[in-house]
Amino acid sequence: MSTLQAVRVSCCHAKENCLDCKVRLVSVCAALESHELGALEAMAQQTAFAPKETLFLQDHRVDFVYNVTEGVVRLYKLLPDGRRQIVGFALPGDFLGLAMADSYGFCADAVGSVTTCRFSRQAFSSLLDGKPHLLRRLHEFATHELSLAQDQMVVLGRRTAEEKIATFLVGLRNRWARLTGVSVTVSLPMSRQDIADFLGLTIETVSRTLSRLAREKAILIVPDGVRLLDPQRLEQLAET
Amino acid sequence: MSTLQAVRVSCCHAKENCLDCKVRLVSVCAALESHELGALEAMAQQTAFAPKETLFLQDHRVDFVYNVTEGVVRLYKLLPDGRRQIVGFALPGDFLGLAMADSYGFCADAVGSVTTCRFSRQAFSSLLDGKPHLLRRLHEFATHELSLAQDQMVVLGRRTAEEKIATFLVGLRNRWARLTGVSVTVSLPMSRQDIADFLGLTIETVSRTLSRLAREKAILIVPDGVRLLDPQRLEQLAET
């Protein structure tokens, strides 16, 4: 399945409507008024990706930028010897290609099934030239990403394994909360290896730490996620 | 000296001239044509900081944004128990306040003596509203910072102590090269503790690793810096 090509979704919603879009209000598109959405719709392509399918590779030419509408995308960098660092997980509403640069700064592939709203970089860049408020929105997104990256630098450089896991769970819960409402169950569609590569740990340490937190009744491990039994304890561990 | 107030430099260059500015071409100001610089000059204040003096604190209201013109600024976040992560070093030409947000995301203080070009956030933001090309330049700077932060995530999460030091030295050499020309001697105005807090190490590990690299003739430790005796070896260690 991992070799499937990205498909232009065309069956039942050939012309997705921006106004109906579930993520419009949390994504860059919110910068545009209803009457401006036409220009965006005209250049948007609904594109679906199968689990593990690649959206783009590091250092490749940027032909498209993406707005994630469903699913989770893994963003990562590789060292020559195969070590991997995941620099982020993109959730629905997140924008890939903020830099509008010539080449991608990292690899991106779908964790589970993913749908995106895809734009040719050139067309999007031109639209940007005429819409400073859209550029400002893009800039806000970029600085928000920068802020997340700096928080993650603290996690990677100065936190213990247990704190890393707690920070990850609490952070992900808060991100999901913006999208799907508050819940004590945190969906973890990514693998243990992904979590390890995000937190600068090994898969064994992630597994052991989750097991210990479960043994101590701070969390309950459920299929594809965890339930936070003692959010306070976790928030304490994650506290900035 | 660390309690000195920031001073408005006014003696010999009360009205600094943007056209003469050493860092104009590498800083955000390069987005403006000569005839647009007047508006910038009108709102700029040359401001100097003594070694260790604070430019701003995390979570404080953003009244000013800064363009570093001389010296090095340490940017860092603190955990409640005092652990510190340096998220970056700002060199001449770097801009502090990219986010144009309501509060600073990190603390900033001068490593050695620092001079900056300071703008009221409000005035700068207004200027931005009328100058989309300046906003675009700011956005480029923000995404460049994001890219550096992601590189640093790889360093913090997936590199050994020796690789971290090598990556730091090579990276800093390359940044100085843009400003002062190519040199095999890398100026290190920051302390060992600063380097440790940037790389997620302890001061002892930094000291030991530098000593070992010196013993193995990869570097030569000189006052306030190191000379790269075997750049190839270091670049190999730093290789992405």
Added chain:
DNA sequence: CGTTGAGTTGACCATCGTCAACAGGAGTGG
């Protein structure tokens, strides 16, 4: 029913952190 891949757990170990002692330079005051 065998294979595969993800996850868990245990035993052992190495890298890096902790703690402590010491060296050298800058600044200060007798």
Added chain:
DNA sequence: CCACTCCTGTTGACGATGGTCAACTCAACG
């Protein structure tokens, strides 16, 4: 001028956190 302190940096001994290697379980799937 010299003794003294303070601060930064270096080095050594030891230890703990997290990594490595290996065995095992379990679910999915052909």
